[in-house]
Amino acid sequence: MDITRFKSKGFFIPGLISLVLLILLATLPLSLGGYTVVLVTTILMYAILTVSWVLFSGPSGYMSLASAAFFGVGIYIGALLLPNTGQVLPLLVVVVLGGLASSIVALGVGALTLRLRGIYFAIFTFGLVVLILEVLNWWEHTVSHIRGRFVMVVDNETIFYVMLAIFVATMLTFFFLRRSKFGLALQSIGQNEEAAAHSGVNVTMVKVLTFALSAFFVGAAGVVWATRLTYIDPYIAFNFFLSFLPVLMAIFGGIGQIYGPVVGAAIFAYLQETLQTEFPEVYMLTFGIVLVVVILYLPNGIVGLIPKLWRRISGGQHANT
Amino acid sequence: MPILEGEKVTKYFGGLAAVSKVDFNVDQGEVVGLIGPNGAGKTTLFNLISGAFVPKPGVIRFKGENITGSKPHQICRLGLSRTFQEVKIFANMPVMQNVLLGSLFGTPTGMASANAAKEAAELLDFVGLSAVGKTPAGGLTLANQKRVEVARALATKAELLLLDELMAGLNPTETAEAMELVTRIRGRGVTIFMIEHVMKAIMGVCDRIMVLHHGEKIADGTPKEIATSKTVIEVYLGE
Amino acid sequence: MPESIVTILDIAIGGLLLGGIYALIAMGLSLQYGVARVLNIAHGEFIMIGAFSTFTLYTVLGINPLVCLAIVGPIIFIIGFLLHQTLFTRLRIAAPNPGAYEASSLLAAFGLLFVIQNLALLGWGADFRAYSYLNFGVNIWGAIFSANKLVILGFAVGIGVAFYLFLIRTRLGKAIRSAAQDPQTASLMGVNINRVLSICFGFGALMAGIAGVLISMRVPLNPAMGLQYTLIAIIVIVLGGLGSIPGSFIGGFILGIIGEVVTHFEPSLSLAAYYFIFMLLLLVRPKGIFGK
Known part of the structure; x- marks a missing residue:
């Protein structure tokens, strides 16, 4: 029995490993400091985006390309409420507000669009990013006449810890949602939406709420990211690239396991941090090639590769597992 | 006492009436069959009852409650559940x-x-x-x-079960097993409304049979009445 | 002639011009998505390649841009055909269901976008490029239009109509249309489905390449120019009903005229206006204006 199984076995050891990893991460600024902290913050940010994406799109099968919109909303809330001229509210409050703002956008979009099937939903959510970007750009050009905003400077360690907290919250939500009644409903929608509805699942509610929940973490991360960017404008905040990255990272890492998306995010964030500033074209080119290769040859992602390799090494004994 | 009632249930697709002014009822504890040639509107009628489509015009009542316009999950929770023609x-x-x-x-x-x-x-x-x-x-x-x-x-604690071609695609042994299953479901006190093409099955398990043709109800009676009805035979042989 | 009428004429011709280009681009994507089921987000990159190739051929070798149509078109067709034969056919066979293929091909196309765009950045640099060709005024009923505008419009409409006739009249055209309707039946009828889909994809790329050649006569070029055209093409094919070639042709003109009207009042909002219309349309008529 699947639901109770999670409560008895297979819960303790991953929990322990996660705890050790968390303690290692939390003491990172003390042990390494400086550049490593900045790098790990970036990795955490991408991991949040990716896991949030998987949270909704993984089980439901609706490919959302709205990540950049939710992230951008968070960044803008951060910039508006934490200007360099003096913050209006405490950082953590703004983080929550940014998350809520993204959730509200997701609720609206979800209620309108989640009846669109397949590729239409993907196109629509992507359109959302472009629409917000263009309207905001126009607004700043012709109405408010504010081009770009400076954001309050926050020290790297604080940014790191807040990002870590959001990351932990995202992972815990992901973990428990998967094992919950709600997660089962979401999964059933991904497998056969009509059957789910006729079996008593309020499909609209489940989809919209999960979509909003996943947007929360992305928006919250956006607020923190704004303080890291220190200067933002519509193009920086609503970068459509960030709509595709989570999809890629998730597929690259593998959606099947909980750690797959995190592994994918870590590898990509590392590559980006090390390559992008010096060789931006080469980075993006590599990105494209890797994307094509992964889709062609690794449908289960890097993580899916490990059992495959293991099987080969151990001489096919585990062929049926 | 009818557990399910429909009044003038109608559904148009484009300009075509898939189901046209169908009155029907299913009594508590009954096993009712729904037959008709392909394209007669049988599955559409099930989709209307289960809330996948909304009849326009027409009213559907379940346990005396008007469920016209209710969502599929709401109807399911009231105790009306279904299976699908294509699994x-x-x-x-x-x-x-x-x-x-x-x-x-x-x-x-x-x-x-x-x-x-x-x-x-x-x-x-x-x-x-x-x-x-x-x-x-x-x-x-x-x-x-x-x-x-x-x-x-x-599992939804259904009081009325809509079975859409439970036996289609099954071999003779499996069909016999499915018929036995229907009887056992009835034994649990569940009312059954079933679409079926396998005539032997439907004649064997149903108390009453309704016939749809071109979206309209053309006959409603005991298996014996249906089997001897002139209109029904014409519809099937005239195919 | 009163000024307001000149303005309206100006907008109308401008809208037709824009619409002609949009129609061409959208027909290309319609072949790729409507028939070959690849939502090719890299569609605009073929436009960019067409435009930059023309720029280089004209400025370095002095080849007339209109001659470039005949050079660039076939080459891009072959690139598109081979891409589909290698990459997308493989994905199509590996996909467990059509939905999975749509998702995987979209992501692969996204990878292509990055490859092509960044190769162009490495090769041509990030600066805007432009050249001047047929850049003199022509007077039509009191309104002045540059000659290249009219040439672009003529070619866009001509190629669009020619292709439509090709689809309707020729054997290959019929095979393509039957593949769009029902790939399985088409393959049963003896249509080599993989080849037909690859040809469609190639034709889609060809249309984009030709649009790129035409666009390069008027618009400053930049390796990142493609995506906006892709987005417009997506809007148009949804507007016209997926898989409907005439729908995307007409839809292109409708969007072009809308775009020109919006641009007249608020230039920076045209893409937003397109998206607004698009989203509204998706909600009201998810199958497009001309959809069944």
Whole structure:
């Protein structure tokens, strides 16, 4: 029995490993400091985006390309409420507000669009990013006449810890949602939406709420990211690239396991941090090639590769597992 | 006393009436068959009853309550559940979870997980799938996938079950087993409304049969009356 | 002639011009998505390649841009055909269902976008490029239009109509249309489905390449120019009903005229206006204006 199984076995050891990893991460600024902290913050940010994406799109099968919109909303809330001229509210409050703002956008979009099937939903959510970007750009050009905003400077360690907290919250939500009644409903929608509805699942509610929940973490991360960017404008905040990255990272890492998306995010964030500033074209080119290769040859992602390799090494004994 | 009633139930697709002014009723405890040539509107009628489509115009009442315009999940929770002509299961989920979904979400008041699991296990046993509870549902034979659908529908504590061609695509042995299953479902006190093409099956298990043709109801009576009805024979032979 | 009428004429011709280009681009994507089921987000990159190739051929070798149509078109067709034969056909065979293929091909196309765009950045640099060709005024009923505008419009409409006739009249055209309707039946009828889909994809790329050649006569070029055209093409094919070639042709003109009207009042909002219309349309008529 699947639901109770999670409560008895297979819960303790991953929990322990996660705890050790968390303690290692939390003491990172003390042990390494400086550049490593900045790098790990970036990795955490991408991991949040990716896991949030998987949270909704993984089980439901609706490919959302709205990540950049939710992230951008968070960044803008951060910039508006934490200007360099003096913050209006405490950082953590703004983080929550940014998350809520993204959730509200997701609720609206979800209620309108989640009846669109397949590729239409993907196109629509992507359109959302472009629409917000263009309207905001126009607004700043012709109405408010504010081009770009400076954001309050926050020290790297604080940014790191807040990002870590959001990351932990995202992972815990992901973990428990998967094992919950709600997660089962979401999964059933991904497998056969009509059957789910006729079996008593309020499909609209489940989809919209999960979509909003996943947007929360992305928006919250956006607020923190704004303080890291220190200067933002519509193009920086609503970068459509960030709509595709989570999809890629998730597929690259593998959606099947909980750690797959995190592994994918870590590898990509590392590559980006090390390559992008010096060789931006080469980075993006590599990105494209890797994307094509992964889709062609690794449908289960890097993580899916490990059992495959293991099987080969151990001489096919585990062929049926 | 009718558990299900329809008045002038109509559904147009484009300019074409798929179901046209159909009055019908199903009494508590009955097994009612719905037959008709292909394209007669049988599945459309089931889609209207289960809330996938909304009749326009027309009224549908379940247990005396007007359910016209209710959402599928709401209708399901009232105790009206269905299976599908083309099997709709959660193929990558274990058989057990397929059924569990019904008992977790489809029951009138919702169930605590432990009770839902017990209920689902009991129903798996009832349809004879206990042994494959952990197998992904997509890996079963068609006959067994249909049984998963039945168990899932029953798990919602259905009082009325709509069976859409339970026996289509099954071999003679499986058909006989399915007929036996229908009888046992009835034994649980569940009212059954079923679409079927296998004449022997429908004549054998139904108390009453309705015939649709071009979206209109052309006959309604006991199996014997239907089998000897001139209109019905004309419709089938005139094909 | 009163000024307001000149303005309206100006907008109308401008809208037709824009619409002609949009129609061409959208027909290309319609072949790729409507028939070959690849939502080719890299569609605009073929436009960019067409435009930059023309720029280089004209400025370095002095080849007339209109001659470039005949050079660039076939080459891009072959690139598109081979891409589909290698990459997308493989994905199509590997996909467990059509939905999975749509998702995987979209992501692969996204990878292509990055490869092509960054190769162009490495090769041509990030600066805007432009050249001047047929850049003199022509007077039509009192309104002045540059000659290249009219040439672009003529070619866009001509190629669009020619292609439509090709689809309707020729054997290959019929095979393509039957593949769009029902790939399985088409393959049963003896249509080599993989080849037909690859040809469609190639034709889609060809249309984009030709649009790129035409666009390069008027618009400053930049390796990142493609995506906006892709987005417009997506809007148009949804507007016209997926898989409907005439729908995308007409839809292109409708969007072009809308775009020109919006641009007249608020230039920076045209893409937003397109998206607004698009989203509204998706909600009201998810199958497009001309959809069944």
